[in-house]
Amino acid sequence: MFTKRFYYLIKIQYLGYRFHGWQKQPDVKTLHFMIDRTLKYILGKQRFKTLGAGRTDAMVSANEAALELFLYDEPIKDFEEFLKDFNYNLPQDIRALSIKEVDDTFNVIQDSKIKEYHYVFSEGTKNHPFCAPILSTILDPLDVEVMKSGAKLFEGTHNFKPYCYKATDKGEYTRTIELSEIIENTIYTASFFPNKTYVYKIRGKGFMRNQIRLMVGCLIKLGRGEVTLEYIESTLKPNCTEIMDYIAPASGLILHTLNFD
DSSP: OOOOEEEEEEEEEEOOTTSOOSSOOTTSOOHHHHHHHHHHHHHTTOOEEEEESOOOOTTOEEEEEEEEEEEESSOOSOHHHHHHHHHHHSOTTEEEEEEEEEOTTOOTTTSOEEEEEEEEEEESSOOOGGGTTTOEEEOSOOOHHHHHHHHHHTOEEEEOGGGSTTOOSSSOOEEEEEEEEEEEOOSSOOTTSOSOOEEEEEEESOOOTTHHHHHHHHHHHHHHTSSOHHHHHHHTSTTOOOOOOOOOOGGGEEEEEEEEO
16 A cells, blocks of 8 residues: 655754764664654654754754654644644754755755854863853863964865774765864853853865864864974875874764755
8 A cells, every 4th residue: 555755854953962972872862862752752653754964973962953754644734833842842952943845855864965063162271061062171272373274274175084083995085175264253152151262163065974073183283283284284185094093072063054955
């Protein structure tokens, strides 16, 4: 018997600090598990399936992420009521932002999309503990100006194999970065934040495992004076065999926006 399916794109945001990433795993609390559990509650016996647009790591947050909802037999009749019910039952650190119907040609994983990530950090002093979920504290003093120059070196099309965790000889490591810059933070604010914080902004179509945190780690080493701008340039050359040995903490990383072409 033919079963009719309905397709929806849902935008969500979440604080990832208490979750073990997106992907479902046995015996730990993940974002996908909590979202599916909530949908199962509000949809009752109706069959459904969900796919996420990206697998964020443990403690990584999202200002705007996306998932695709597949519903069987019956469509959603009232989007506003669905979002209200969904948000009422989701944990307080996950929120659904919007929902729209898509067709069966849409694929939330395979369709081309632009992701912009932010990495929020401060340097030189210990911060208020309340900062921990979204602001990474680098206790060492950093030369942020040279870090800004280093960040710009990542822009363009390069070999990013040194910035892929456990890279193999079979992967595709040539990627294009549309934007890579460090700015003073005016995006994420709170009364308990230090006077000066920074945001590393990076935008592109796809990122490899731990790529951004390894890039930030290299920039932190640059700010400490442990590596040079010339070193970063050398890591982006086609035949570079360097392996990054410092990965920045996860809690400063935020998926800021996700836009489909």
